[in-house]
Amino acid sequence: DAGVIQSPRHEVTEMGQEVTLRCKPISGHDYLFWYRQTMMRGLELLIYFNNNVPIDDSGMPEDRFSAKMPNASFSTLKIQPSEPRDSAVYFCASSFSQGGTNQPQHFGDGTRLSIL
């Protein structure tokens, strides 16, 4: 079975440019999460969706960040305009709810973003 698929794996762009990160969750999963990993702050949750609806975006650092989930099999995280401090590894994860109990999240391999 295919896991969570993220693209691109690496992105290098100049400050001020728009960056779009993409994620395809595992089929059948109803939760989707976007995380950012940095040396200083570790793994931070940015936003998560349930059944394509954003539930908690309190981790989104600024208005420059936005995320969408137009359907159950696709999500994007957009940064516009990008800044050097946005450089990090961005992970997407998905999980499914089962009888109201928590299930493990499954992660993609991440997008390493470098803003010059």
Add this chain to the structure above:
Amino acid sequence: DQQVKQNSPSLSVQEGRISILNCDYTNSMFDYFLWYKKYPAEGPTFLISISSIKDKNEDGRFTVFLNKSAKHLSLHIVPSQPGDSAVYFCAASARSQGNLIFGKGTKLSVKP
């Protein structure tokens, strides 16, 4: 304010010995705890979990212990193997929430 803390950034263990990774949490609403393993250039991989109604869960060489009164959990790997060398993340969630709170990780090195 970190709700999930892994106070040891790194741990070195000899092959065949036991590895013990520790994690502390502050939020008493957490009722589900997980350990993830992460290799370089890959995403975290789910390893083992435990519900707050249990105090131990075992899966092969991996055992997670939960001490609710101390708000502490630990991961035991016995015997440790060189392939276990990775960064291990502890994570926690509350039933009322869908998200996980992660610790900052412990880098385990298992030496042959």
